[in-house]
Amino acid sequence: MKKRIVTIGREFGSGGRSVGRMVAQKLGVSFYDKELVRQISLKTGFHEDFIEQGEYAPIQSWMAYAFPASGVRNVMQGMSAEDFLWCMQCRVIRELAEREPCVIVGRCADYILRERMDCLNAFIHADMASRADRVVRLYGQAETSIERRLEDKDKKRRVYYKHYTGQEWGAAANYDVSLSTSALGLERCADIIVSLMQEELPEAGEIKGGAYDASN
């Protein structure tokens, strides 16, 4: 079957978002990244900055940073802000996937859409030196060392992903394809994903395409 949706998980600074944008452009489909945050904001009443921070820091008291629109407390039904946001995020992502072919970056979309057979789940990463180089180019120097910032971001994404999915963030087994932008280049990573989206891929449950030759 052909896939309709690409989800992209990524290490901070790996260029995963750029790869996602290239894939969406080449396929001529919608790209959900900031726009996804905006839609979740509309649904929840939370400020966009709060939602963006959320992906990095789930196990904190977020209320100090949140600016819920009037009435939002009434619909939270006793849930923590984090869990309410997660539920709304799941709903928005499922609705998007139902509505149109698209590329969705981050926010555990691979896990949220795990029941769908029409998703290609990709993970984008890069070596530490390349990520450091890229982040300094994009965001400039900061007071804390760049390696420290990267480790900190990775750790928070790992905790967030583990908390809500029960799975290990960045484990190859969670994705259909994982690619290093430092080893392959951004364009090549995008091209691999695009070509996979244009092919008939196997149905789940059986490994196809080679002889069963007593090797694994």
Add this chain to the structure above:
Amino acid sequence: MKKRIVTIGREFGSGGRSVGRMVAQKLGVSFYDKELVRQISLKTGFHEDFIEQGEYAPIQSWMAYAFPASGVRNVMQGMSAEDFLWCMQCRVIRELAEREPCVIVGRCADYILRERMDCLNAFIHADMASRADRVVRLYGQAETSIERRLEDKDKKRRVYYKHYTGQEWGAAANYDVSLSTSALGLERCADIIVSLMQEELPEAGEIKGGAYDASN
């Protein structure tokens, strides 16, 4: 630069070895799997079965299973059988990589050759149902459940890899490309690796191929 060597790590039952053989055939280079075990056996005097088991069970007393050739104890220099085998394995793999372009399956070759810039490191995996299906076809039923056997093999490979490399087995970040044979099919996985081997790939240290567009 073009890569000369492919290393393939793989989940048991994922078809990683078949993918490796296809890649070697398509590239016209040597394939080291059983042959690698034979060479390590020649170097160490250990029986081939013992060496093959080794990848699955490092933290056990192996001596009961080992059949060292006469004199081998003298060259072990006080090391455990496991550590001696690891040292010899490193030496054999480094010599192979120096000698000729090739595909090497398993045995932490990605880690052992980490200083070389001419290696493409791939990890091959598949979902549990597909691996179970494949293993039963290849090896038949056994007394223990198939899922139990797969988890057991995975666990032993994870422990072995962690023990000798300090890294997490199957973490996408350790590899240049990780592919699911159940999602993509064996041939398609092999084709992606072959095409990457035929291209000029970026040098390390910088993420190439896209605009620096304030996204990561």
